[in-house]
Amino acid sequence: MNRVAVHGVGMSRFGRQPGRDLSALAGEAVAGAFDEAGSVSVDAVWVGTVFGxxxxxxxxxxxxxxTEVPIITVENACASGTTAFIEAHEAIRTGRFGRVLALGVEQMSTAFSGPIETTDPEGLTGLALPALYGMSAARYLHDGAVTLEQLAAVSVKNRNHAQGNPRAPFRERLTVEEVLASRMIADPLTLLQCCPTSDGAAAAILAPATGAADEVTVRATTMRSGRVWDQTSPHVWGHDIVRDATVDVLGAAAIESIDDIDVFEVHDAFTIGEIVTTEALGIAAPGEGGAAAAAGRTALGGDTPVNPSGGLLSRGHPLGATGLAQVAEITWQLRGQAGSRQVESARLGLVETMxxxxxxxxxxxxxxxxxxAS
Amino acid sequence: MNRVAVHGVGMSRFGRQPGRDLSALAGEAVAGAFDEAGSVSVDAVWVGTVFGxxxxxxxxxxxxxxTEVPIITVENACASGTTAFIEAHEAIRTGRFGRVLALGVEQMSTAFSGPIETTDPEGLTGLALPALYGMSAARYLHDGAVTLEQLAAVSVKNRNHAQGNPRAPFRERLTVEEVLASRMIADPLTLLQCCPTSDGAAAAILAPATGAADEVTVRATTMRSGRVWDQTSPHVWGHDIVRDATVDVLGAAAIESIDDIDVFEVHDAFTIGEIVTTEALGIAAPGEGGAAAAAGRTALGGDTPVNPSGGLLSRGHPLGATGLAQVAEITWQLRGQAGSRQVESARLGLVETMxxxxxxxxxxxxxxxxxxAS
Incomplete structure (x- = not known):
């Protein structure tokens, strides 16, 4: 089996840009990845998109x-881009193809879904994602596992990180007070605790490792669907799947402890999402994720920097593109190319999308x- | 690398059934595949669907x-089901997973697409598939490469085949005159030369070969996208991609001649489609595909039986399900389980979807x- 390297990554501009079609967005991301990789040829492409x-x-x-190469479009919810990356990685690992493009792309401004499909209970009942995350946050508050200020601290931290990321379209510095005073979206989650609507594309070129000095390689990947959600878990929605995937990926990587990972890009679609995720990953103890964010433990300069890019809260969440934007950020971090948001001496980085x-x-x-990092 | 076997296949009822949701259709197909495989556990699932x-x-x-296993949804136009099969096969071949389900499912009766996506020229111009195939047929007629009667002969042949296939919902025997007298859809293609609207699901279970006596194994697979369609090819749309893929798959299979294949399930969405495909595959000489069908060369009992199941013309074309229904038919043929539509002594079978x-x-x-066949 081949050791797989990320030979190039790229991102389009993110943010609301309804006038740019998917070709324009993808073109910008792919051009960046080709530029880094120093070549424009690929043998196969995996494309992640949800509403494409x-x-x-x-x-x-x-x-x-x-043209003429195999092209496989994958849908896997918010993890569609990460899924495209993992499938591309697998094709290189096993020698199926020599050089593969993983592309994620989404136009959220113009995305439209038709009539509700008959097996879709959330669609039929109107249980949208903000409402679900709002329920998780309310449960955390009720249990004393988080405070309103700790929830807001996640947005403050990630916007602070975004100061150093010219690719994050939402870079205004925020205070806890501003976050909490913003419009209520799904109690207790206010507007500035929800990832903004954003259009964009991101891409990666994968090929066998060459042994070059600044090469970023894939240590391990994993992917899974969740257990039946019958509310019998003691944890809120989305916790157990992240916990289970963490066990899988650390095992596959032969890494003993999550503490060995230097930098994380995780799925902070909502502030409570990052808090639950840091707990499920084992970065923070149960009920301590909010406190960790408020105390700066998960900030740049802290023990365990989470979302140095500013995360989804600063980049927005063009569904299919998100996972590959996370891969791009970790790649730049591991190469030491992250400028003022650089995590010092980062050797191992983890991307999580759920x-x-x-x-x-x-x-x-x-x-x-x-x-x-090699 | 593992030798990959098809341990079980299954199909739901096909045909117009708008009252049955995708779970009902998929359940029927998967139950059949599990039943044949003698086990209900899988380590990963690839699902092909276009409008899901x-x-x-x-x-x-x-x-x-x-639940809990990796689930990857793939879209690859009419080849979505075949793509799910090929990806599942690759996962077994490389030892990534031990036992994989490939599922294709589509509800065409209730499928709905929203506003036309801005990069979609066919959507924007109204160039639907029947029109495109109609243009191919008109070109063939103009060039003297086919007659109206030869076009109709494909429908007659495939409906004759469907007599022996209880899973084909459109089984009425037809005459050339009836086919030509049916309502015009896209000149010169009449209604009975177009695959009917149909809902359905089909599934296959793949795992390493065990060496069992009646085992069906995967000899080779291939997948590609087409060249730029700039009308400079001397051939009609869809010819060259099939020709190129044929070269690829025969090479991968180390099979010298297409004549070594005993039975074919190919993409007869329209009569002209089967004719062009048999020429691109090399079953018929250029301009001889229609004559081959009319002369019975591609009929059961002929030299090269094509679509013994009755094809899409008798089964309909629930997009994501079609490729796996083709795989199911070839599997039954190679096991000798095809009843009155059995191709004698079939050892090698080819599935083509485009x-x-x-x-x-x-x-x-x-x-x-x-x-x-083993």
């Missing part, structure tokens, strides 16, 4: 001059990747 | 008790699989 119309991958890639499901499963998908 | 809503795979599988693209690429995807 059938065939959009082939149309977008044709506009970039990529989403979907809500009332059916404890997460439709959680995908994780551990990248390593 | 985001998350539908996880919801459907949850209803079947399949579709999508129209004005952008010469096919968004062509996927092929060669299966082998």
């Amino acid at each position: 119309a059938p065939g959009v991958a082939q149309r977008v890639l044709r506009s970039l001059g990529i 989403g979907g499901g809500v009332s059916v499963l404890d997460g439709n998908a959680c995908a994780m990747t551990i990248l390593e | 809503a985001p998350g539908v795979a996880q919801r459907v599988l949850r209803s079947l008790g399949i 579709g999508g693209g129209v004005s952008v690429l010469d096919g968004n995807a062509c996927a092929m699989t060669i299966l082998e």
Whole structure:
């Protein structure tokens, strides 16, 4: 089996840009990845998108001059981009292809879903994701596992991180007071605790490792769907799937402790999401995720920097693109190219993406990747 | 690398059944596959669907008790089901998973697409697939490469085949005159030359070969997207991608000639489609595909039986399900379980699925699989 390296990553501009179609967004991301990789040829492409119309991958890639190769579009909820990365990685690892593009792309401004599909309980009942995360936050507050100020501290921290990230479109510094005073979206989650609507694309080129000095390689990956969500778990929605995937990926990486990971990009679609995720990963003890954020433990300069890019709270969440934007950030971190948001001496970085499901499963998908500096 | 076997296949009822949701359709197909395989556990699932809503795979599988495993939804136009099969095969071949379910499912009766996506030229111009195939047929007629009667002969042949297939919902025997007299859909293609609207699901269980006596194994697979469709090819749309994929798959299978394949299930979404495909595969000489069908060469009992199941013309074309229904038919053929439609002494069978693209690429995807009787 091959050792797999990330030969190049790229991101389009993120943010609301309804006038730019998917080809424009993808073109910008792929050009960046090709530029870093020093080559424009690939043998196969995996494309992650959730709301992209059938065939959009082939149309977008044709506009970039990529034709005749196998093109596989994958949907895996918020983890679609990470899934594309993992599948591309697998194809290199096993020698199936020599050089693969993983692309994630989404236009949220213009995304439209038709009539509710008959097996979709959230659609039929109107249980949207903000409401679900709001319920998790309310439960944490009720149990004394978080305070309103600790919830807000996650937004403050991630916006502080975004100061150093020109690719994050939402960079205004925030205070706890401002976060809590913003419009209520799903009690207790206010507007500034929810990832903004954002359009974008991100890409990675994967190929066998060459042994080059600044090479970033894939240490391990994992992917799973959740357990039946029957509310019998003592944890809130989305905790157990992340916990289970963490065990899987650390085992696959032969890494004994989560403390050995130097930098994390995790799924902070909502402030409570990052808090639950840090607990499920084992970065923070149960009920201590909010306190860890408020105390700066998960900030740049803290013990365990989480979302140095500013996360989804600063970048927005174009669904299919998110996982590959996370991969790009960790790649830049491990190369020491992250500028003022650089995590010192980062050697191991973890990408975590989780989403979907809500009332059916404890997460439709959680995908994780551990990248390593050579 | 493992030799991969098809341990079980299954199909739901096909045909218009708008009252049955995707879980009901998938459940019927998966139950059949599990029944043949003698086990209900799988380590991962690939699901092919084109119009399935985001998350539908996880919801459907949850209803079947399949949770916690990796679930990857793939879209690859008409080849989505074949793509799911090929990806599942790859996971077994490389030892990534021990036992994988490939599922294809589609509800065409209730499928709905929203506003036309901005990179979709066919959607924007109204160039639907029947029109495209109609243009191919008109070109063939103009060139003297086919007659109206030869076009109709494909429908007559496939409906004759369907007499022996209780799983084909459209089984009425037809005459050339009836086919030509049916309502015009896209000149010169009449209603009975177009695959009917159909809902359904099909499934396969893949695992390493055990060496059992009646085992069906995967000899080779291939998948590709088309060239830029700039009308400079001397061939009609969809020819070159099938020709190129044929070269790939025969090479991968180390099979010298297409004549060594005993039975074919190919993409006869329209009569002209089967004709062009048999020429691109090399079963018929250029311009001889229609004559081959009319002369019975591609009929059961002929030299090269094509679509013994009755094909899409008799089964309909629930997009994501089609490729796996083709795999199911070839599996039954190679096991000698095809009853009155059995191709005598079939040892090698080929599945071909192609579709999508129209004005952008010469096919968004062509996927092929060669299966082998042990």
